[in-house]
Amino acid sequence: MPHSKVHNANHNHFGKSMTGSEIFVRCLIEEGVEVVFGYPGGAIIGVYDALVDLSDINHVLVRHEQGATHAAEGYAKATGKPGVVLVTSGPGATNTVTGIADAYMDSVPIVVFSGQVPLKLIGNDAFQEADIVGITRPITKHNYLVKDVRDLARIIKEAFYIATTGRPGPVLVDLPKDVMAQKTIFEYPKSVHLRSYNPVVEGHMKQVKKAADLINGAKRPVLYVGGGVINSNASAELAALAEKLQCPVTTTLHGLGSFSENNPLSMGMLGMHGTWYSNVAVSYCDVLIAVGARFDDRVTGKVEAFAAEAKKIHIDIDPSAISKNVMVDVPIVGDVKKVLKKLIDLVQPADTSDWLKTIDQWKKEHPLRYKVGNALRAQYVIHKLGEITKGNAVVVTDVGQHQMWTAQFFNWVHARSHITSGGLGTMGFSLPAAMGAAFGRKDLPVISISGDGGFQMNVQEMATIVEHKLPMKIFLINNGFLGMVRQWQELFWRRRYSHVELYNPDFVKLAEAYGARASKVTEPGQVEGAIRSAMEYNEGPVFVEFAVAKEDNVYPMIPAGQTVNEMLDTPEPVAVTAEGDVAVEEMMILTKG
């Protein structure tokens, strides 16, 4: 299996003359790259040839280049190491664009290597030429066209360095065919020196003190934490700060798992589909401590009203993230872990017991809820999955209603256990990203959860998954609709459904045709058994289709651009019986913390 491969970072090769293609492979070995997701073609054929002799690199042949980029993202998010992609020029390169844009929005460190037509043909509309450096300029942290083989090793070193440091992000390196065929002496630089790129990580002590002063005077503090905590591996520091302050914590979609939802201080997720009480707590808090979170509009709603009563502290490694959407009072530019360590020593626990009591009351009055009934519901599937795995899994969702229900009803306890496409919201993300995660993580089960729409956007990777016998659990939440769009049409467009109902294949047969073990669940009573048997099977992938209620909505919901005052909580469960009586249906409830 790939991850167990031993890499010979063999310095005997330094000082030897070799082709660009060989240098490329040697550089990856030097970087400790375990796995490359790729797809060959004419412009990159020389590099693929070098892979034959230098088989230390585990190359996974995906079935579509979009799959390669999402796989690299999933690998990176699950392991904290950069994901690597190798594709050919023209269509191979343009197929990576969605994944690159996704990685850019969600700050995921991936390095994409694309073949390019020979230097002398660039600009000639040569066969399979595309200006991928131009195309990806606005969606990469940085990109390169290698014009001289003597620059290749340095550029590769810089690419990995830039992708993984500061605010992480995608870097693309374009490799013209003739450059890769030229020879030069191979040396891999030990370090990177870029006079124009020096991320600030330490956090200014003066600012940290100001933040501590604000916090020490707070009666109703809230920690609002995001993906930066996970990137910084700072869950322990976050927990220590929250405990010391007895401060309630709410996470963004990307922050899920950074703070255990088993901790009574947890309020679950905030934002458009966050818990009622986390959103209300934010609007009543007097000090908001934003940690590695970027005030996205799905979190803030109408910015003028977001935490309007609060003084705001913002810890972020990217200066441009600060006061971009919402003005803050105390910005701290730096790495979350380093800043939190300093902050913990300076804060003095205030008495927050009244505040916590209020929040507990809100939790009782407005828990997450869903109808029990006879129909199979997605919320129930996710709720059970959380119970059965106890949160010990890597869960990779797609985009839509199932994504929000998973965020709400799974119990998140570990960092890097939740992976999703948040910023770009890319349907088709889950299956390939989960595949990438499964290549990187052997210690935990990897579960892909998709809707029937998104699953079909990268379904081709089923072949890759089966080929590599990855022990993934592939759960399809089939509601026969593009559910999230249908929900918007129902709630905000007078239920005029426009092109949201899906004609679908027989998914079980489809999964079986790829060679996966597959089954279908149609009743609540079958859920637990199906999940347990999937979790026990480790010889290869298991596919389970859950045929759920066709029309069901995600609540709570703050309509786009609005405030907590407009929040729609789960409607009361009334049903009209055959006799015309009104009965209250049974509801399952879930409370975070």
Add this chain to the structure above:
Amino acid sequence: MAKTANTASAKANGEEKEQKHTISILVENKFGAFNRIAGLFAAKGYNIDSLTVGPTEEGDISRMTVVTRGDDQIIEQITKQLNKLIDTIKVVDLTFESFVERELVLIKVQSTTESRSEIMQIAEIFRAKVVDISSKTLTLEATGSEQKVDAIIAMLKPFGVKELARTGRVALKREFQGDV
């Protein structure tokens, strides 16, 4: 709920106080660096009044001078976003410092035997040079601050300006009044 100055995205709101800023950017003289900066302004919808680029005393560094408009928040984002680009070495908003600025203009103005001397007089006042002459036109070269360039153009307009090319502003921080 209390109304606070929460919003940072007043971009769409034209009523915000917009001010002209001259931003000087030192960038690595590398393939694509110029595109990255121009592309940033386009992608984020920032205004560009003028943009100049050229080599500096150090061969591998270029200086770009951008004249842009926006309220404080937008200008802050512009400088942060410029700094974020990997090739950017230094970004200075000269607006808050004392700086020297120059712009060069070439103006091709219609002239007849009667008007020629009058045009030459105006040129002299503005210390402009005649760089080309024909029976029907005079081409003048003038340098100076933006206001000076605006002024000479205004003065020549009545004669009929046939063609005009302005370089946009270049600027350097002034050393004279003591360093900051």
